Amino acid sequence: AQSVTQPDIHITVSEGASLELRCNYSYGATPYLFWYVQSPGQGLQLLLKYFSGDTLVQGIKGFEAEFKRSQSSFNLRKPSVHWSDAAEYFCAVDPYNTNAGKSTFGDGTTLTVKP
């Protein structure tokens, strides 16, 4: 069975600073990997996804993530954080070659942005 670990429960960064959120996964085959953002009282919004190919993927809102198979990691990055990025971020993995939507999620990282 797959699992996802987000080692950082809470991260605080200053506005304009760079950001990296860590995600480690455990899965026996080629993973399908995702990052979602959740603002208070709202559902999840997909930031980016990785299926295959280029290990550096670009997403919405200026986010990117890098897949590193050797480290079983899929870390999310942003070069310059904006106050509106404050939210909870979830990493998720889907089983290979099945319908989307049987995702295993990490427990999330809460991002606080200081002015």
Next chain:
Amino acid sequence: ETGVTQSPTHLIKTRGQQVTLRCSSQSGHNTVSWYQQALGQGPQFIFQYYREEENGRGNFPPRFSGLQFPNYSSELNVNALELDDSALYLCASSLAMDYEQYFGPGTRLTVT
């Protein structure tokens, strides 16, 4: 194009009661997945429906059941509610074999 909608927004029930939550898929999507998100945790996969049939289930007891209708909308039913069932219930729709799900805003269930 309307997104995924869920009803009700909030619900308070008493332990032992039964509850039904509803989800309308995004237009054209034939797959619906349900997740339970307890406070401070990530969403946990409950089950998925594809063309009105259950298509995978997570580690949830049989008192969690569901339906999908011909228009691809869906219901989640929970019987014999327990205090630990208090959570945000998320519904997500997708097109089969398209690896992108679209989430609704969720239903906040409180069991007292």
